[in-house]
Amino acid sequence: MHGNVAIDGPAGAGKSTVARLLAQKLGYLYIDTGAMYRALTWKALQLGIDLSDEEKLVSLAVVTTIKLENTAGGTIKVYCDGVDVTAAIRQEKVSNHVSIVARIPGVRRRLVELQRQMAASNRVVMDGRDIGTNVLPEAPYKFFLTASLEERARRRYQELIVSGREVDLETIKEEIRRRDARDSQREVDPLQPAPDAEIIDTTNMGVDEVVSKLVELIKARTKDPLQSSCLR
Template sequence: MKRARPVIAIDGPAGAGKSTAARLLAKRLGYKLVDTGALYRGVAFISKERGIAPDDPEGLASLARSLKLDFRADEEGRSRLLIDGVDRDDAIRNELVAALASRISQLPELRAALLELQRRFGKDGGVVLEGRDIGTVVFPDAEVKVFMTADPAERARRRAKELIERGQPADLKEIEASIRERDAVDEGREVAPLRPAEDAIRIDSTALEIDAVVDRLAKIVEEKEAGR
C-alpha cells in the first residue's frame, strides 16, 4: 500500500552526523523522528540493570519484547527514549552503554525482536528513521534512503564535543579507537551489516556544515514527493 508521506531512512556509522541531520530534518518537515540505535542502547542499559548477560540471545530478545519502548520529542526536536513510560535517555548516552549496545546488536535474536517494533514506528510514513540498517533491512522500500559518513577523526571530534556538552569525560584518542572498533564490528557482522543500500544517496559530511546537509536532504525529499 502506498504511503501518504514517505519513510526517510538515514543510515551511517557513529559520528557521521546522521542523528543531528535526522533531528533537524524531521523538525523541518514535521515528521516523527525515530532513533533506532537508542532502542539497542535501551535494551543494553536495562539488561545490565537486570543482570542479563550480553551473550544470552534469548534472554535479551525476551527482554526487548517485554519492554515498552517509545520516543518523545523534546523542545529542540531531539528524540528521547522512554522505557516503560519513563524517560531514560540521559542514562543511555554514554560510551559504556554504546559499547554494550554495539556488542548485543550483533545477535540475530535481538535484531529480530526489535525489527517488528521499528517497522511499526514507520509503517504509516511521515517519519525519519536513523540507524545502521534502515534502508537495507528495516525499510528496504523506503522512499528516501541516505547513507552518511565522515572521516573517523572528525567523527571522534564530534562525539567528544557531544560528551563534553553533556558534562561527561571525553578522551579523543579513546573515542576514535572506539569508533574504528565499532565500525569493524558493524561492518563485519553476519546479520544486517553496516552498508549503504544500493539505491541510497551517499553524503560525506566531513567538511559540510550541518545546515548544508539538512538543506540537501530536504531538497531530496521535496523532489521525491513532487514525483509521487
Template sequence: MHHMTIAIDGPAGSGKSTVAQELAERLGLLYLDTGAMYRAVAWLALQRGVSPQDSSSIVQLMRKSPIHLERTEQGNVEIWVGSNNVTRELRTPEVSNAVSAVSAHPDVRSELTTLQRELSSQHPVVMDGRDIGTVVLPHATVKVFLTASLEERAKRRRREFIESGFSSATEQVAAELAKRDEQDSSRTVAPLKPAQDAHRIDSTGKSVDEVVLEIMTIVEQTLSWRQ
C-alpha cells in the same frame, strides 16, 4: 508527505541523528532514532547485570520491560524502557561500548525491527540507524548513507561525551569508533552498508545545515520524479 519515509544510515559519529532530527523538523515528519532504541536495550542489560553477549536473557528482559516511544508536546520523541524514561541516560561510554554487541543479536534486531516498521506505517518518518535502507525500510522514499572521516567522527563523539559530563581522549574515542565500525560492518545479520540506491553524503567539514539542505534537495528531486 503522507507516505514519506526517509532512511538515513551511517556509522557512529557521522552526524546522522542530528541531521535526521533537523530534517524531520523542517519537513514536519516524525523523527525516529533507531540507534537510541538499541541503546535502550543495552542500558537495560547493563542495569540488570546481563551480559551484552547473552541474547536470550536480553530478549526476555525486553519482553518484561518493553521499549516504547512517547512524543512530547514539543514534538520530541522520548525513549522509555518499561516505566523508565531513559532518553537522557543513553549516551554514556558504557552504553556506547555495549550497544554494538547487543545490536548484533538476530532476536533483538527482529523485536526492534518489527516495532520500527509499525511506527513507520503509522507516521511519515525520518528514521536513522545502520540498516534502515537495507532492512527496516527497503522501500523508503529516500535513502541516504551519511559518513565522515574517522578523525571528525571521533571529535564529534568526544564533544557529545563532554556535553553529557564524561571525559575521553580523542584518540581513545577514535579507537572505539574504529572497533565499532568493524563490528557493525562484519556482523552476520543486517551489517552496516549502504543500500544500492542510497545517496552517499560525506559530512566531513560540512555543517548540519549544509547536509540537511543537501538531503532536502534530494527529497524534492525524488518527489518531482515520482509525479
C-alpha cells in the same frame, strides 16, 4: 505511498541530529532506532545480564516496552518500561556495548518489528544502521551519511566534553573504530549503504548544510504534490 526517509551511517556521522532536524522541516515523525537498541542495552546492563547470553537478551527484548516521544521542542525522549532513560542511554558504558546487543538476530527481529509498525502509520524519518537495507527497504528516500574516522571521533569528543565528561580523543577514536568493525562485519544486517542510497560525506559539512542538501535531494526526487508542498 508513504514518503518515508531512511538515513543510515556509522557512529558519529551525525545521523541522529540531521534526522531530527529533517523530520522537523518535513513535519514527519522522527524515529531514532539507535536509541531503541541503547535502551535495551541500558536495561540489560542495569539487570547485570551477561551480554554474551543471546537467549536472555532476546527474551528481554520481547518483554521490554520502548517508547519514543517527539517533544514540542524537536528533541526526543526515550522511555524504557515507562522510565525516562533519555540521558542514561548516552552513557559511555552503553555506547561501548550497544553493538554487541544490536547484532543478535532475535533482538533485531523484535525491534525491527516495532520500527516497521511505527513507519506503517506515519510518515517518518528513521535513522540507524540498516534502515534502507532492512527496516524500510521500500522507502523512496534513502541516505547514507559518513565522515572520516578522525572527524567522527572529534564530534563525539566535543559532545562528551560539553556534557561535562573527562574523555580522551584517542580512546574515543579507538572505540569508534572497534564499533565500525562490529557493525560492518556482523552476520545479520551489517552496516552498508542500500544500493539506491545517496552517499553523503559530511566530514566538511555543518549540520544545517547537510539538512539543506537532503531537503534539496528529496524535493528533486518527489513527484507527489502533497510532499512537494510540505517541503516549501
